[in-house]
Amino acid sequence: METLxxxxxxxxxxxxxxxxxxxxxLLVKFAWKPILNSxxxxxxxxxxxxxxxxxxxxxxQNLQADNDRMLQEARAEREAMLKEAREIKEKMISDxxxxxxxxxxxMIKQAxxxxxxxxxxxxxEIKSQVAELSVSIAExxxxxxxxxxxxxxxxxxxxxxxxxxx
Amino acid sequence: xxxxxxxxxxxxxxxxxxxxxxxxxKNLVLIIAAISSLQSFAFxxxxxxxxxxxxxxxxxxxxxxxxxxxxxxxxxxxxxxGERKHVGFPLPVIVWSSNGLVTFMSSEFxxxxxxxxIVEKSGSKFVKLHSKIYELEEGxxxxxxxxxxxxxxxxxxLDFSITKSVVGILLVGLFMLWAFSSLARQYKNKSVPxxxxxxxxxxxxxxxxxIAKPNIGEKKYRQxxxxxxTVFFFIWILNLLGLTPFxxxxxGQLAVTAALAILTLIIYTFSGNKDYWMHMLWMPGVPVLxxxxxxxxELAGAFLIKPFSLxxxxxxxxxxxxxxxxxxxxxxxxxxxxxxxxxxxxxxLILSFFITLIEVLVAFLQAYIFTMLSALFIGMAVAEHDxxxxxxxxxxxxxxxxxxxxxxx
Numbered sequence: 238m239e240t241l242x243x244x245x246x247x248x249x250x251x252x253x254x255x256x257x258x259x260x261x262x263l264l265v266k267f268a269w270k271p272i273l274n275s276x277x278x279x280x281x282x283x284x285x286x287x288x289x290x291x292x293x294x295x296x297x298q299n300l301q302a303d304n305d306r307m308l309q310e311a312r313a314e315r316e317a318m319l320k321e322a323r324e325i326k327e328k329m330i331s332d333x334x335x336x337x338x339x340x341x342x343x344m345i346k347q348a349x350x351x352x353x354x355x356x357x358x359x360x361x362e363i364k365s366q367v368a369e370l371s372v373s374i375a376e377x378x379x380x381x382x383x384x385x386x387x388x389x390x391x392x393x394x395x396x397x398x399x400x401x402x403x
Numbered sequence: 404x405x406x407x408x409x410x411x412x413x414x415x416x417x418x419x420x421x422x423x424x425x426x427x428x429k430n431l432v433l434i435i436a437a438i439s440s441l442q443s444f445a446f447x448x449x450x451x452x453x454x455x456x457x458x459x460x461x462x463x464x465x466x467x468x469x470x471x472x473x474x475x476x477x478x479x480x481x482x483x484x485g486e487r488k489h490v491g492f493p494l495p496v497i498v499w500s501s502n503g504l505v506t507f508m509s510s511e512f513x514x515x516x517x518x519x520x521i522v523e524k525s526g527s528k529f530v531k532l533h534s535k536i537y538e539l540e541e542g543x544x545x546x547x548x549x550x551x552x553x554x555x556x557x558x559x560x561l562d563f564s565i566t567k568s569v570v571g572i573l574l575v576g577l578f579m580l581w582a583f584s585s586l587a588r589q590y591k592n593k594s595v596p597x598x599x600x601x602x603x604x605x606x607x608x609x610x611x612x613x614i615a616k617p618n619i620g621e622k623k624y625r626q627x628x629x630x631x632x633t634v635f636f637f638i639w640i641l642n643l644l645g646l647t648p649f650x651x652x653x654x655g656q657l658a659v660t661a662a663l664a665i666l667t668l669i670i671y672t673f674s675g676n677k678d679y680w681m682h683m684l685w686m687p688g689v690p691v692l693x694x695x696x697x698x699x700x701e702l703a704g705a706f707l708i709k710p711f712s713l714x715x716x717x718x719x720x721x722x723x724x725x726x727x728x729x730x731x732x733x734x735x736x737x738x739x740x741x742x743x744x745x746x747x748x749x750x751x752l753i754l755s756f757f758i759t760l761i762e763v764l765v766a767f768l769q770a771y772i773f774t775m776l777s778a779l780f781i782g783m784a785v786a787e788h789d790x791x792x793x794x795x796x797x798x799x800x801x802x803x804x805x806x807x808x809x810x811x812x
Contacts, residue, residue: 241657246535248498248562249471250658252569257662260576260637265629268583272607273628275590282594 461733467516468729469652469722470534471566473509477649489514494570499561500527500538509564518546518554529560536562568659571651575640579633583607610635610774618778623785627778630670634663635774642721642766646728646759654769655722657714664714667777668706675784709780713773720769724762731755 378392476491493510502525509531511522518532521539528539530546537557539546547555565573586600586607596604610632615624641653653659681687683701686694734751742750 243533243535244470245657245661246471246562246566247658248564249566249568249656250662251561252563253572253656253659253662254666256569256572256576257633257637257666260579261630261633263580264583264633267580268587269607269629269632271587271590272583272604273611273625275587275594276604276608276611279594 456736458737461730461737465726465729465733467534468650469655469725471568471652471656472534473512473531473536473564473566474514475567475570494567495565496529496536497563497565498529498536498538499563500525500529502526505529518548518557521545530554530557532557536560536564567651568653568656571641571644571653572659575637575644575653578640579636583636606636607632614771614775614778618775619782619785620787622787627670627674627781630666631774631778634667634777635770638663638717638773639767639770642770643763645721645725646762646766652721652725654717655725657718660714660718663717663773664710667713667780668710670777671780671784672705674781676787678786679784709776713776717769717773720765724758724765728755728758728762731758 375396378389378396473496474491474493476489478491479487479489482488493508495506496509496511497504497506499505505524505527507522507524512520512531516531516534518530518537520530521544522529528543530537530539532546532554533552536559537546537554538560540556540558543556546557549555582599582603586596586603589596589600595601611624611628614635615628615631619627638654641651644651645654675683683705684698686697686701689697731754732751734754735748738747738750741747
């Protein structure tokens with residue numbers, strides 16, 4: 238202990254204290270302060286960059302989700318449009334068919350009516366011609382028959398038979 | 404013959420070769436001048452000892468080494484005439500004597516350490532005894548020693564000399580200023596340092612993140628980090644410098660470690676907050692009668708035990724390291740007879756090699772411990788005590804997760 242106390246140099250203690258204080262002062266001013274500030278700056282910079290990257294990633298994911306949703310929507314819309322178009326087409330076809338049928342029926346009816354009227358007219362015509370023919374025949378027959386009495390009778394009978402047969 | 408002469412002349416007068424030759428001569432002259440100037444500083448009149456051979460001489464040499472010295476001694480040898488030569492250079496002696504400030508070079512003591520050479524300056528007579536400078540009392544012409552080798556007619560003077568330790572401190576200080584201010588300058592141009600700064604930056608971050616932040620706390624670490632960084636690198640570099648053959652033993656000087664420890668004491672005493680003084684002087688939560696007793700213990704702890712543990716730990720570790728390394732080197736001489744020259748040298752080399760490796764670790768460890776404990780003491784002084792501790796379901800206190808400092812004491 239005595240040697241230790243004897244070895245203790247107060248002068249060196251004073252010199253060391255002064256030099257150490259000077260060293261601390263100079264280093265704080267010219268080294269530690271700028272170094273620590275730059276380190277802090279850099280670290281906050283890195284942290285901010287990481288956060289920004291994280292945010293960008295989230296944004297990206299949102300965008301992706303949006304895209305997916307829009308794609309889905311577009312697909313659904315197309316689907317709906319196609320379905321509608323198909324329905325319209327079918328409706329048009331069925332409508333046309335209906336129309337055509339109605340038209341056809343109408344035409345058939347008209348045709349039948351025409352045929353009927355034509356038939357009637359023809360029958361009337363035939364009747365009048367038959368009458369005329371019968372009259373002319375009758376005239377001829379009469380002329381013929383009337384040349385002979387038997388013949389006239391025979392003819393009348395025969396004609397009557399024919400008429401009966403008709 | 405003529406051809407030889409021609410070749411010779413052509414060599415001599417060849418311009419290129421002339422340049423080379425003159426360069427070589429210049430370098431040689433410089434080297435010789437340097438050596439002779441070193442020689443002129445050499446204390447060739449050493450009247451002592453001769454080679455260090457015996458155990459007593461070895462322990463004397465080691466004792467001398469771990470003390471501070473007033474000259475920078477590099478090596479000694481015995482020349483052809485059997486004269487002992489010491490190579491090194493003197494350092495300025497600055498002392499505060501009874502006749503005021505006196506300065507002279509340490510070479511005036513002629514490498515005497517036994518109080519035999521008397522230097523007379525400004526009316527005072529000085530002698531150097533066991534690495535200390537004494538001023539002789541009025542009228543004394545030579546120093547009288549008692550049986551325990553203490554001077555009876557001389558007293559110590561306040562010695563502000565640029566001793567070997569001061570040289571070491573100055574060198575390390577300049578080195579740190581250069582290294583770290585160049586690192587600081589690098590940040591102006593680039594965010595990641597290059598070269599030597601790339602080595603220094605992780606060390607700075609290490610001290611900040613592993614020593615300052617965990618011990619002082621995220622909020623207040625910043626204002627103490629400058630001190631902690633300075634002390635860490637100061638101690639570490641000086642410890643490493645002590646392992647070089649230049650033989651600095653700066654961190655093994657009590658005065659140096661005391662200055663460091665007292666600075667830590669001043670910092671944590673003056674930055675202590677209300678809680679710190681409250682817990683020291685009037686401990687809450689204990690019976691009133693015990694409080695004064697605790698206060699005495701706490702005061703002794705804060706003002707004596709903490710700084711004393713800091714200064715003695717560093718001093719003792721580094722001094723012990725130096726003594727062990729030098730003792731193991733000395734095996735070469737002390738065990739020469741029993742092991743033979745080769746055996747003693749081999750053993751000495753192996754042991755001192757491994758102990759030097761350990762000392763490199765110790766150099767870092769002691770710097771780390773000193774800085775860590777300084778940070779811890781500062782952290783205890785500035786800690787915010789959260790009186791509203793969290794309670795768990797049964798009402799027991801849950802200690803704060805970060806506040807594990809008390810576990811280290």
